[in-house]
Amino acid sequence: MLGGIPTAMIMCSCSPIGPGAVEKSRPFETMKMWLESAITGPEGMLWHVSARLGRRSVPVLIFLLAFLIRLLAAGMWSDTEIHVDASEYLVLAQNIRFHGTLSFGGQHPWGADGQLNSPGPFLPTAARAPLYPFVIAGLWWRQTPPFREIWVLQALLGGLTALLVYFAALSVFGRSSAALAGLAMALAPQSAFWSATVMSDTLFTSLLTLGLWLWGRRMGLHAGIALGAATLTRAVLLPIVIATVLLAAISKFNRTLHLRIALGVLLVIFPWAVRNAVTQHAFVPVAVQGWGSSLLLSTIDVPYGSGRWSFYLSDSKVRDIIAGAPSETDAERQMMRAAMERISAHPLRWFWLRTRQYPRLFADSASYMYKVLPLPPSLIKTVFLCGNFLFLVLSVTGLYMARARWRNVYHLVLFPGFLAFAQFPLADSRYSVPMVPVMAIFAAFALLRLRTQKGTSPDPFLAPEEQALEDMSHVEIP
Numbered sequence: 001m002l003g004g005i006p007t008a009m010i011m012c013s014c015s016p017i018g019p020g021a022v023e024k025s026r027p028f029e030t031m032k033m034w035l036e037s038a039i040t041g042p043e044g045m046l047w048h049v050s051a052r053l054g055r056r057s058v059p060v061l062i063f064l065l066a067f068l069i070r071l072l073a074a075g076m077w078s079d080t081e082i083h084v085d086a087s088e089y090l091v092l093a094q095n096i097r098f099h100g101t102l103s104f105g106g107q108h109p110w111g112a113d114g115q116l117n118s119p120g121p122f123l124p125t126a127a128r129a130p131l132y133p134f135v136i137a138g139l140w141w142r143q144t145p146p147f148r149e150i151w152v153l154q155a156l157l158g159g160l161t162a163l164l165v166y167f168a169a170l171s172v173f174g175r176s177s178a179a180l181a182g183l184a185m186a187l188a189p190q191s192a193f194w195s196a197t198v199m200s201d202t203l204f205t206s207l208l209t210l211g212l213w214l215w216g217r218r219m220g221l222h223a224g225i226a227l228g229a230a231t232l233t234r235a236v237l238l239p240i241v242i243a244t245v246l247l248a249a250i251s252k253f254n255r256t257l258h259l260r261i262a263l264g265v266l267l268v269i270f271p272w273a274v275r276n277a278v279t280q281h282a283f284v285p286v287a288v289q290g291w292g293s294s295l296l297l298s299t300i301d302v303p304y305g306s307g308r309w310s311f312y313l314s315d316s317k318v319r320d321i322i323a324g325a326p327s328e329t330d331a332e333r334q335m336m337r338a339a340m341e342r343i344s345a346h347p348l349r350w351f352w353l354r355t356r357q358y359p360r361l362f363a364d365s366a367s368y369m370y371k372v373l374p375l376p377p378s379l380i381k382t383v384f385l386c387g388n389f390l391f392l393v394l395s396v397t398g399l400y401m402a403r404a405r406w407r408n409v410y411h412l413v414l415f416p417g418f419l420a421f422a423q424f425p426l427a428d429s430r431y432s433v434p435m436v437p438v439m440a441i442f443a444a445f446a447l448l449r450l451r452t453q454k455g456t457s458p459d460p461f462l463a464p465e466e467q468a469l470e471d472m473s474h475v476e477i478p
Contacts, residue, residue, distance in 0.1 A: 058179050059166050066186035067159035070195040074151035076372055077196040086198035087114035090145050093136035095122055102130050110322050110331035124279035127328040129287045131232040132200040154195040157206040161437055162186040164209045169441040171216055172408045181444035188436055193368045204233040205434045215411040220257045224264015235286035240418045241265045288329050292336030298425035299342045301353055354424055361427035362392050391443055398442030401449050412438045
């Protein structure tokens with residue numbers, strides 16, 4: 001996840017990603033310096049940026065900073081030797097580009113690497129959500145995989161996400177919160193890391209954030225289309241489409257808006273569901289991959305600090321299914337049945353196991369930073385985990401502080417809240433990445449509100465008349 005604003009600042013000051021050179025032997029002094037320069041008053045960094053370039057330049061700077069950081073991340077972390085998920089995305093994209101179908105090009109067992117230049121047969125599959133392979137296929141202009149194009153596109157999407165965070169926060173919390181939230185999103189270490197991989201996280205996060213921003217602007221159909229595209233990137237959003245329809249049916253609050261959102265989502269998903277029904281002879285709205293495996297793996301206890309996959313693959317049931325199932329689709333169905341048998345046999349044990357494992361969702365140990373920062377891994381891990389905790393606390397605090405204006409922020413909470421709930425069966429810090437944009441908005445709001453409560457100081461992003469309105473917005477509504 002983001003790792004908190006302090007963690008982001010440490011990354012900037014102690015690694016090649018940062019905008020300036022500082023003494024690498026003084027990480028904690030550097031953290032304090034960046035924190036003070038970023039969020040304090042007239043001597044602060046944000047103040048000087050605003051004064052020199054004008055407040056309208058702030059979103060441009062946020063976009064450029066996020067984009068450049070992700071380009072640098074691609075230079076540090078990108079690797080063309082890819083396996084499992086990333087290799088599957090490339091194979092699916094290649095077969096879309098050259099054979100016109102979403103296919104693995106032959107039998108593809110669960111967990112196996114995808115094989116480029118497969119001989120066929122190119123049978124249609126519904127194993128994976130389709131949008132990310134289609135995006136890669138659109139970038140495939142040569143015979144070789146378009147790694148460079150993927151990383152540039154994902155850097156642009158990372159910049160767009162930071163920009164959307166700024167505008168989403170601007171509409172509900174004002175310019176200072178917007179600037180700080182956008183800056184935090186631009187610096188987010190784990191988001192930058194995943195943008196340098198051939199994984200769907202960056203595309204999914206940007207589409208989800210776009211949908212929430214459009215929702216805040218009451219552009220229901222457009223928001224639904226964006227959220228539908230996000231669902232075709234990660235099928236995990238599918239249940240909340242049903243929840244949106246139920247919300248419109250049960251509550252009169254924003255009923256027309258919610259119906260338009262649901263309509264937009266269905267317009268995007270329905271053609272793909274029809275395609276799956278025709279090619280798979282089954283009702284598969286988006287994809288089959290992930291549903292059964294996540295649930296079965298959630299029944300396996302993995303001690304903290306251990307490699308998860310070594311424990312997963314040591315489970316005899318998992319090994320038997322992987323070895324015996326001819327395809328990912330068959331393996332997922334068998335895993336779903338096995339998971340339901342285990343959970344129904346010991347439901348309380350499973351619930352307690354998942355409760356103990358759930359903190360992993362918000363615990364980024366930052367192993368990807370060990371080769372980047374010239375610091376002991378134990379120190380990096382400790383700082384990032386502390387930053388994760390602080391960021392989570394600030395986000396929850398901001399959510400509580402914004403309770404009086406729930407009508408303006410409920411859409412920001414709905415989808416990330418659902419994702420937090422949906423990841424209960426299988427928690428991993430990677431799955432918190434799509435929640436970071438909204439968490440950054442509430443964390444920035446809380447940080448500035450806490451500072452304001454200690455004593456009001458001028459806001460570098462507001463004209464005097466706007467500052468008066470901003471001050472009034474902090475008054476709680478009884």
